Amino acid sequence: xxxxxxxxxxxxxxxxxxxxxxxxxxxxxxxxxxxxxxxxxxxxxxxxxxxxxxxxxxxxxxxxxxxxxxxxxxxxxxxxxxxxxxxxxxxxxxxxxxxxxxxxxxxxxxxxxxxxxxxxxxxxxxxxxxxxxxxxxxxxxxxxxxxxxxxxxxxxxxxxxxxxxxxxxxxxxxxxxxxxxxxxxxxxxxxxxxxxxxxxxxxxxxxxxxxxxxxxxxxxxxxxxxxxxxxxxxxxxxxxxxxxxxxxxxxxxxxxxxxxxxxxxxxxxxxxxxxxxxxxxxxxxxxxxxxxxxxxxxxxxxxxxxxxxxxxxxxxxx
Amino acid sequence: xxxxxxxxxxxxxxxxxxxxxxxxxxxxxxxxxxxxxxxxxxxxxxxxxxxxxxxxxxxxxxxxxxxxxxxxxxxxxxxxxxxxxxxxxxxxxxxxxxxxxxxxxxxxxxxxxxxxxxxxxxxxxxxxxxxxxxxxxxxxxxxxxxxxxxxxxxxxxxxxxxxxxxxxxxxxxxxxxxxxxxxxxxxxxxxxxxxxxxxxxxxxxxxxxxxxxxxxxxxxxxxxxxxxxxxxxxxxxxxxxxxxxxxxxxxxxxxxxxxxxxx
Numbered sequence: 001x002x003x004x005x006x007x008x009x010x011x012x013x014x015x016x017x018x019x020x021x022x023x024x025x026x027x028x029x030x031x032x033x034x035x036x037x038x039x040x041x042x043x044x045x046x047x048x049x050x051x052x053x054x055x056x057x058x059x060x061x062x063x064x065x066x067x068x069x070x071x072x073x074x075x076x077x078x079x080x081x082x083x084x085x086x087x088x089x090x091x092x093x094x095x096x097x098x099x100x101x102x103x104x105x106x107x108x109x110x111x112x113x114x115x116x117x118x119x120x121x122x123x124x125x126x127x128x129x130x131x132x133x134x135x136x137x138x139x140x141x142x143x144x145x146x147x148x149x150x151x152x153x154x155x156x157x158x159x160x161x162x163x164x165x166x167x168x169x170x171x172x173x174x175x176x177x178x179x180x181x182x183x184x185x186x187x188x189x190x191x192x193x194x195x196x197x198x199x200x201x202x203x204x205x206x207x208x209x210x211x212x213x214x215x216x217x218x219x220x221x222x223x224x225x226x227x228x229x230x231x232x233x234x235x236x237x238x239x240x241x242x243x244x245x246x247x248x249x250x251x252x253x254x255x256x257x258x259x260x261x262x263x264x265x266x267x268x269x270x271x272x273x274x275x276x277x278x279x280x281x282x283x284x285x286x287x288x289x290x291x292x293x294x295x296x297x298x299x300x301x302x303x304x305x306x307x308x309x310x311x312x313x314x315x316x317x318x
Numbered sequence: 319x320x321x322x323x324x325x326x327x328x329x330x331x332x333x334x335x336x337x338x339x340x341x342x343x344x345x346x347x348x349x350x351x352x353x354x355x356x357x358x359x360x361x362x363x364x365x366x367x368x369x370x371x372x373x374x375x376x377x378x379x380x381x382x383x384x385x386x387x388x389x390x391x392x393x394x395x396x397x398x399x400x401x402x403x404x405x406x407x408x409x410x411x412x413x414x415x416x417x418x419x420x421x422x423x424x425x426x427x428x429x430x431x432x433x434x435x436x437x438x439x440x441x442x443x444x445x446x447x448x449x450x451x452x453x454x455x456x457x458x459x460x461x462x463x464x465x466x467x468x469x470x471x472x473x474x475x476x477x478x479x480x481x482x483x484x485x486x487x488x489x490x491x492x493x494x495x496x497x498x499x500x501x502x503x504x505x506x507x508x509x510x511x512x513x514x515x516x517x518x519x520x521x522x523x524x525x526x527x528x529x530x531x532x533x534x535x536x537x538x539x540x541x542x543x544x545x546x547x548x549x550x551x552x553x554x555x556x557x558x559x560x561x562x563x564x565x566x567x568x569x570x571x572x573x574x575x576x577x578x579x580x581x
Binding site: 162163164165166168169170171172173174175177178179181182183184185186201202205206209221222223224228229232233234235239242243246247248249253254257259305306309310312313314315316317318 | 375377378379381382384385386387434435436438439442464465466467468469470471472474475476477478480481483484485503504506508509510511512526527531532535536540544545553554555
């Protein structure tokens with residue numbers, strides 16, 4: 001299998017099987033049910049064949065897959081009675097970030113996440129999940145509300161990066177991100193981050209740090225996009241696979257480096273092939289993580305949060 | 319700057335080098351602020367140019383075994399030699415008008431002043447020392463942002479440094495952030511924007527995204543003066559734009575005001 005093949009070419013058979021399953025989803029016919037099982041087995045087998053040949057840039061393509069579940073998909077599946085809160089109370093509302101409150105296992109929870117769009121118009125409206133300063137300020141407003149009411153906070157990370165635009169700079173994009181991360185460091189309630197797709201640099205970090213960072217198996221969290229890195233360091237857009245390889249931004253790399261806390265496994269074929277399984281896997285890890293964090297006193301949790309980031313970094317001292 | 323004469327990067331005038339150096343490395347004709355090495359900068363901030371260096375023995379390990387057109391480990395060796403600094407920031411302690419302060423100053427010559435594990439660690443140590451010894455801290459930024467060659471480790475230094483600043487705030491310790499040309503990316507989006515006071519030298523490029531990235535994204539030319547100090551002052555991101563020759567008295571006055579230490 002050559003490296004030049006995109007992930008979308010590699011997954012053709014899987015997508016075909018997935019579509020066949022979807023067509024049979026509402027059938028009660030036992031024969032169809034058998035067929036669904038066979039198709040699922042086919043996906044598993046096909047995935048086993050492809051998996052060893054996937055390079056980091058293929059995983060990037062999975063993380064950016066247009067059918068991958070987005071923040072609001074997780075919210076509607078894992079939580080109920082969600083109310084979305086809008087606006088930063090300063091200047092605007094940023095649709096690239098959604099924020100609000102919901103119930104989770106009979107308890108209130110605060111939710112914040114980057115939101116991508118499915119169709120052209122929604123994509124534009126969401127600005128391809130690239131927040132402006134008002135998005136970060138809205139997020140912080142909701143985080144402070146979480147603190148006020150003593151409810152835990154979960155953030156979903158899925159952005160190519162903070163928006164690089166004139167207005168964003170005028171309104172203080174850098175200040176908005178800096179202020180958020182400083183404030184997150186001392187928010188008294190548990191903060192869990194779930195990287196569901198793209199963890200794009202500072203734009204991800206602005207809502208992407210806390211007590212525990214969880215990562216979907218086929219997501220990435222990087223200091224720069226592989227495209228940006230290839231352009232700057234290799235001065236060659238063609239070097240994107242090499243850049244992706246070197247940046248070591250996949251979930252398993254970041255677990256090894258002590259940056260993230262746990263990997264959420266994805267179903268065969270990836271999160272977009274089986275939403276239900278993806279949500280179930282996420283729920284399991286999220287629930288355990290929240291329970292562990294809630295068992296700590298706020299003082300202990302804040303000290304652990306400080307030490308978690310204090311320890312990140314590799315150097316020698318002699 | 320070699321030789322007796324040099325050309326100003328901005329007005330292109332040929333100038334007598336000594337005239338520039340006597341003027342804090344600022345062009346006497348057009349006020350262009352030349353970039354400084356940490357040593358040059360610290361020389362006119364501290365009393366009698368005297369200071370002690372801290373945390374000098376921390377070195378990067380090339381944790382990702384990063385290799386683009388050249389190995390990162392090789393680049394590190396070259397920049398250490400070129401700058402005689404172990405990495406892109408120098409931590410120091412000394413006095414300004416007798417007041418003991420910590421100053422961290424970034425070195426743009428070292429891989430564009432980029433922040434990897436070592437810069438993040440050293441800035442955090444400087445902040446923690448300020449906290450433990452109750453000393454005012456001044457950080458002079460000059461950086462292209464997070465260091466790509468250390469990947470996500472670099473990104474997380476933003477959180478590490480910012481968390482330490484939150485602790486300083488709670489301990490009521492002054493932190494003055496001085497932004498110099500250029501300060502962009504992950505350094506702006508973390509400690510550089512989080513001073514009790516944020517000030518900048520004239521005409522310094524300061525921003526989150528670099529101007530080229532913005533131009534490519536929006537596909538139009540950027541207005542003149544965009545992302546320069548004066549633009550940031552106008553948009554409420556800075557407390558003031560301070561001429562280099564006024565930097566020392568400005569910092570001293572601010573520290574005195576915050577600590578209630580009249581002369």
